[in-house]
Amino acid sequence: MKYVLKNITSFIKTEKMIFILIIICVIASSFIINFSYGLYQNYNVVKGNETSELYSLEIPFNNDLNGNYAEKKILRDTVLSFSDSLNENIDMYLVKPYSDIITEDYGSVYTRFAIKNGNFVPCEIFEENLKKFGNLISGKYFSEEQERNGDKVALVHAESTGGDDITRKLKINDETILFQDKEFKIVGIQALHGLIVPFESLNDDTPINLLNMGFIKPLTRSQYDEIKEKISMAFGDIADIPELDIPEAENYYLYNTIILISIMIAILAAINFAVLYKYILSKRTKALSVFRICGCTKFRALRMFLSECMLITIPVFALTALCYDRFVLPILAKHFEYIKSAYSLILYLIIFAIYVFSSLIVLGIMIYFGFLRKTIRETKGGN
Numbered sequence: 274m275k276y277v278l279k280n281i282t283s284f285i286k287t288e289k290m291i292f293i294l295i296i297i298c299v300i301a302s303s304f305i306i307n308f309s310y311g312l313y314q315n316y317n318v319v320k321g322n323e324t325s326e327l328y329s330l331e332i333p334f335n336n337d338l339n340g341n342y343a344e345k346k347i348l349r350d351t352v353l354s355f356s357d358s359l360n361e362n363i364d365m366y367l368v369k370p371y372s373d374i375i376t377e378d379y380g381s382v383y384t385r386f387a388i389k390n391g392n393f394v395p396c397e398i399f400e401e402n403l404k405k406f407g408n409l410i411s412g413k414y415f416s417e418e419q420e421r422n423g424d425k426v427a428l429v430h431a432e433s434t435g436g437d438d439i440t441r442k443l444k445i446n447d448e449t450i451l452f453q454d455k456e457f458k459i460v461g462i463q464a465l466h467g468l469i470v471p472f473e474s475l476n477d478d479t480p481i482n483l484l485n486m487g488f489i490k491p492l493t494r495s496q497y498d499e500i501k502e503k504i505s506m507a508f509g510d511i512a513d514i515p516e517l518d519i520p521e522a523e524n525y526y527l528y529n530t531i532i533l534i535s536i537m538i539a540i541l542a543a544i545n546f547a548v549l550y551k552y553i554l555s556k557r558t559k560a561l562s563v564f565r566i567c568g569c570t571k572f573r574a575l576r577m578f579l580s581e582c583m584l585i586t587i588p589v590f591a592l593t594a595l596c597y598d599r600f601v602l603p604i605l606a607k608h609f610e611y612i613k614s615a616y617s618l619i620l621y622l623i624i625f626a627i628y629v630f631s632s633l634i635v636l637g638i639m640i641y642f643g644f645l646r647k648t649i650r651e652t653k654g655g656n
Contacts, residue, residue: 277580284553284581291549298546299586303593304601306624307616311605314615327492331485332504333513336371338480343508345370346477348484351507352388359496360388365396365487368472371480374452375439375467382452384472386420393473395420398487403463412461415471419460423473427457431464439467453479494519546632547639550582554640571641578640579633590628594621 285292336342345368352366368384375382385396395415403409410431419426427450429440443450450457452468453476463469486500497519504512598616606613 277577277584280577280581281584288553291553295546295549295585296589298549299589300593302546302628303590304597306628307594307597307621308601308605310620310624311602311612311615312609315609315612318611318614327488327517327519329485329487330492330497330500330515330517331483332515333483334481334508334511335513336480336482336511338371341511342371343481343511344477345472345475345479345481347507348481349472349477351503353391354503355388356499359499362489362492362496363387363486364398364489365485366472367483367485367487368481369483369485370475371482372468374442381466382468382470383466384470384475386472392421393423393471403465408463408465410462410464412459414461420471420473423471423475425455425457425474426460426471427452428461428463428466428469429459430467431462443468492517492519546586547635550636551639554578575637575640579636582632582636583629586632587629591625594625 334343348368352360355363364387366386366388368386370382370384372382385399386393387396388394394417400409400414403414409428412428414428415424415426418424429443429450430438432438432440440450443452445451445456448459450459450468452470455474457470457474484504488496497517501514504514598621602613602616
């Protein structure tokens with residue numbers, strides 16, 4: 274140990290600038306590693322909080338049936354104009370058309386569908402739930418052809434014994450109902466809504482009361498902006514589009530960029546440290562050859578050099594982490610809401626242990642292959 278301390282003292286006296294650069298490298302590594310971890314955890318919390326519940330979006334329409342209202346044809350053209358990536362993320366459109374016959378008292382009229390390759394297709398998740406929860410009492414759900422072509426088919430509600438049963442009012446016979454002055458073939462009986470028909474079977478001028486979209490993955494800011502823009506263009510103030518606090522995609526890119534830059538700086542700082550220490554060792558080749566002649570083994574020499582490095586880096590790294598926690602972190606917390614909660618004493622110790630272990634590996638390889646692998650004659654010749 275006395276040789277280690279003596280080498281460090283000599284190093285400080287003879288190579289002040291190199292020593293200062295090494296200290297700066299260690300400080301930069303400590304600061305950036307701790308900051309990168311906190312920023313990454315803050316990013317994960319922000320992303321989770323902002324997107325975890327946005328799996329549906331409901332847009333009611335404030336219709337004036339005597340004047341301006343949302344028509345089925347305009348809604349049809351609008352949802353078909355959505356980008357393919359958006360429609361691929363929507364596994365269910367729920368549209369509630371206005372009906373002066375089927376009111377809320379009877380469960381109303383509903384249409385549910387999805388859009389694939391620019392075509393209307395049956396809503397698979399709704400069909401599965403109808404069957405799963407026993408709401409499809411008999412018959413079949415709409416086929417892909419029926420949904421795409423808007424065939425006049427219907428899933429009617431199971432008849433009750435009450436005199437105001439809506440299915441009984443619409444029935445022409447056991448196989449047919451009359452809706453929007455058109456005959457619809459009954460293909461199934463369900464226990465959920467007053468009436469379910471394909472969206473394309475509705476008259477083009479049918480008023481639409483409600484549009485609801487269900488998403489496979491959380492709604493993103495760009496998808497929300499697209500929906501808001503196209504619905505607003507088509508319906509104006511009639512559409513009551515909710516304001517959602519979804520972070521800009523640029524914020525995610527900013528986080529990712531900062532993290533990537535921080536990692537690169539930390540790696541460069543570690544490489545610089547190794548290069549600087551290699552320079553110091555290159556000036557000790559004569560002393561190393563003397564140690565080797567006097568019986569110093571490669572392992573003992575390696576241990577001595579690594580001890581020097583650790584005696585320099587460990588205190589500096591730990592002190593920088595302490596300063597980061599006490600002085601820098603409170604300032605960062607004003608800009609990154611969740612960064613402070615990412616840290617604990619155990620976490621700091623884990624980061625510290627990882628840094629020390631990785632430094633020992635990198636420096637050990639560099640020292641061994643750069644100096645200790647040479648023979649004594651090669652070492653002497655290199656001086």
